[in-house]
Amino acid sequence: MNEFFSVEPDYYLILAAVLFTIGAVGVLVRRNAIVLFMCVELMLNAANLALVTFSRINGDLNGQIMAFFVMVVAAAEVVIGLAIIMSIFRTRRSASVDDANLLKY
Amino acid sequence: MEETVRYAEATGLLGSVWLLVAIPLVSAAILLLLGRRADRWGHWLGVASIGAAFVLGLTYFFQLRGLENKSVERSLWDFIAVGDFKVDFGLLFDPLAAVFVLLITGVGFLIHLYAVEYMSHDPGRRRFFAYFNLFVAAMLLLVLGNNYVMLYFGWEGVGLASYLLISFWYERPTAATAGKKAFLMNRVGDAGLAIGIFIMFATLGTTQYDEVFNGVGGLAGGTVLVLGLLLLLGATGKSGQFPLQAWLPDAMEGPTPVSALIHAATMVTAGVYLIARSNPIFSANETLQLVVVSVGALTLLLGCIIGAAKDDIKRVLAWSTVSQIGYMFLGVGLGGGAYALAIVHLLAHGFFKANMFLGAGSVMHGMKDQVDIRRFGGLSKYMKITWITFATGWLAIIGIPPLSGYFSKEPIIAKAFERDDWTAWLFGGAAMLGAGLTAFYMTRLFVLTFHGPKRWTDDIEHPHESPKLMTIPLILLAVGSVAAGWLLSTSVPDWLTATAGLGGAEEGEAHGVLSHTVITILSILVTLIGAGLAWFLFRNGTATEPQPAGVLVTAARKNLYTDSFNEAVFEKPGIFLTRALVYLDSRGVDGLVNGLAAGVGGGSGRLRRLQTGFVRSYAMSILTGALLVVAAFLAVQAGWLA
Numbered sequence: 001m002n003e004f005f006s007v008e009p010d011y012y013l014i015l016a017a018v019l020f021t022i023g024a025v026g027v028l029v030r031r032n033a034i035v036l037f038m039c040v041e042l043m044l045n046a047a048n049l050a051l052v053t054f055s056r057i058n059g060d061l062n063g064q065i066m067a068f069f070v071m072v073v074a075a076a077e078v079v080i081g082l083a084i085i086m087s088i089f090r091t092r093r094s095a096s097v098d099d100a101n102l103l104k105y
Numbered sequence: 106m107e108e109t110v111r112y113a114e115a116t117g118l119l120g121s122v123w124l125l126v127a128i129p130l131v132s133a134a135i136l137l138l139l140g141r142r143a144d145r146w147g148h149w150l151g152v153a154s155i156g157a158a159f160v161l162g163l164t165y166f167f168q169l170r171g172l173e174n175k176s177v178e179r180s181l182w183d184f185i186a187v188g189d190f191k192v193d194f195g196l197l198f199d200p201l202a203a204v205f206v207l208l209i210t211g212v213g214f215l216i217h218l219y220a221v222e223y224m225s226h227d228p229g230r231r232r233f234f235a236y237f238n239l240f241v242a243a244m245l246l247l248v249l250g251n252n253y254v255m256l257y258f259g260w261e262g263v264g265l266a267s268y269l270l271i272s273f274w275y276e277r278p279t280a281a282t283a284g285k286k287a288f289l290m291n292r293v294g295d296a297g298l299a300i301g302i303f304i305m306f307a308t309l310g311t312t313q314y315d316e317v318f319n320g321v322g323g324l325a326g327g328t329v330l331v332l333g334l335l336l337l338l339g340a341t342g343k344s345g346q347f348p349l350q351a352w353l354p355d356a357m358e359g360p361t362p363v364s365a366l367i368h369a370a371t372m373v374t375a376g377v378y379l380i381a382r383s384n385p386i387f388s389a390n391e392t393l394q395l396v397v398v399s400v401g402a403l404t405l406l407l408g409c410i411i412g413a414a415k416d417d418i419k420r421v422l423a424w425s426t427v428s429q430i431g432y433m434f435l436g437v438g439l440g441g442g443a444y445a446l447a448i449v450h451l452l453a454h455g456f457f458k459a460n461m462f463l464g465a466g467s468v469m470h471g472m473k474d475q476v477d478i479r480r481f482g483g484l485s486k487y488m489k490i491t492w493i494t495f496a497t498g499w500l501a502i503i504g505i506p507p508l509s510g511y512f513s514k515e516p517i518i519a520k521a522f523e524r525d526d527w528t529a530w531l532f533g534g535a536a537m538l539g540a541g542l543t544a545f546y547m548t549r550l551f552v553l554t555f556h557g558p559k560r561w562t563d564d565i566e567h568p569h570e571s572p573k574l575m576t577i578p579l580i581l582l583a584v585g586s587v588a589a590g591w592l593l594s595t596s597v598p599d600w601l602t603a604t605a606g607l608g609g610a611e612e613g614e615a616h617g618v619l620s621h622t623v624i625t626i627l628s629i630l631v632t633l634i635g636a637g638l639a640w641f642l643f644r645n646g647t648a649t650e651p652q653p654a655g656v657l658v659t660a661a662r663k664n665l666y667t668d669s670f671n672e673a674v675f676e677k678p679g680i681f682l683t684r685a686l687v688y689l690d691s692r693g694v695d696g697l698v699n700g701l702a703a704g705v706g707g708g709s710g711r712l713r714r715l716q717t718g719f720v721r722s723y724a725m726s727i728l729t730g731a732l733l734v735v736a737a738f739l740a741v742q743a744g745w746l747a
Contacts, residue, residue: 028721028728031721036720097719100720101719101720102718103716104717104718105715105716105717105718
């Protein structure tokens, strides 16, 4: 492997942390359910990046396999989540998560 | 003196002695279960069952006379069997039980007959006869049991029947209260009896009469004293003796036949029966006998004094019952041959007191239920039969020879004078004074009711004699009042000698402080003075309104303040205690429980505010939690928390 092309694994981890933070902040500050959803995906993919990086650092495949699991789960979650968002939008004409606040004390 | 008490097995006809209890019980059950369907003929079933029991009782009595060992028992089944402890459901038929059976069923039959007419206008007549039969069944069980638990069974049974019958007219508040009062005061006595039976079980391991009587000689003196005092407490409760006498006069709220049968002739004498039956226990301790005699002497004077101041015909008779049972307690307390004398007086009293109560009922029947003797007068012309029969009862109770009271009461007075020390004067004097007072108040009652000017209320025009069904029992009881004394006093003591443990009357030289002749003359003299004084004072009637009176009469009208005493010493602190407990319960215990619930409820009400419904705030808390977990991992990794 060429030294020039090899990048320190720490950089990937930092990138993953940055992406995760962007996703988390997005979940906390945005109202639109779709945007929220994308932020969640961002966090999941940040986690995937970190897992793959750990796999690289440790020299085994465990992290990569975990990343596949995360993808599958994320895909399933998207299907259900989008369906919920759609049905909420149909009844309330809004995709804002702050409007859907009936389930409370 | 230490003779062994042994009972033979009942054989032949006597084996069916349980029928005596069963017949009235079945009759009571039928009357209660059939309800209104039995209204038309129920009272005749009630009368017939007691009649059948009387005939059976007579048959058993004659069977018993022919036997060598006159105490036969019949064990029916095991009532309680726990480990070594066994209680028979067993019956004992001996001379003592036999005379009681004849008294209960004989007098009971006459009073049942009387009640058919007396209660004929009452819609609850069938219920009345059901309770009445229940009473007879329980009373027979009481006197026929062969152990103390059986006795207690019957004891509670008669208590129940007495309660039901006192408050028979339960829609009257006074009757309901009187029933409760009787029940509660009896409970005090019953608790004593129950603890006494527990002590027997604890010390002797048995409650069978024969085993208890044979074992009592081996007990420590203190144990016997405590045991006897507890039995005496039970006896005073049931028999209306001091200090538990207050319920008996109030019990007159019940129908008059009830007063006659239960609260004069039979149930209230159960205490005398208990002491006579337990005579090996009472004879074993001198102090115990002294206490019994004192209770008897005190009560007989108390009853006389209060009876002399009362204006309600039934209450005068009730206090007279209290007083006469005092004589019986005096008798059983004196021990030895006096046991038999007390039983003779009990039987004679059963006749003449039932006679007078039924007579009072007959008067009330003719006078529109008036009970105030100040409102009677001159009735001898209108109620000839009631007048004559009542007169026999009156002469019998005050002890005019040759009527029954003379033969039954005078020997007890003489016996009281036979004690060795100065107490002979005390108890003999009390009994003698009681005889004079009895003559006074009974003559007052008789003269005010049947003689003197008419003082009737305006709504009575022409009082009528009662129907035949009421006068026939009166006549029969009057014959009993006249003849029973001589018959009983000559036959019963010998007959009772065969009762195991009941010592015979030793008619040796009486070494009393006074000779028997002097006592006889004195007692007749005292009686005549009392009666003459009452006749002199009341021959012209009396005022119909309450009159101001001296200290003694005022006190006697208020039952010598015994009720006030009970109220102040037992009732008031009891009520205070109850209130304090209720307060403690509602504020303390309930406060703790309710406070805990309120605390949890309030806390959760505040906590649930965290559920805002905003998804992003949930996400925030999840994130914070996740960061905390990561921080904790890192801290552990770095060794900060190690």
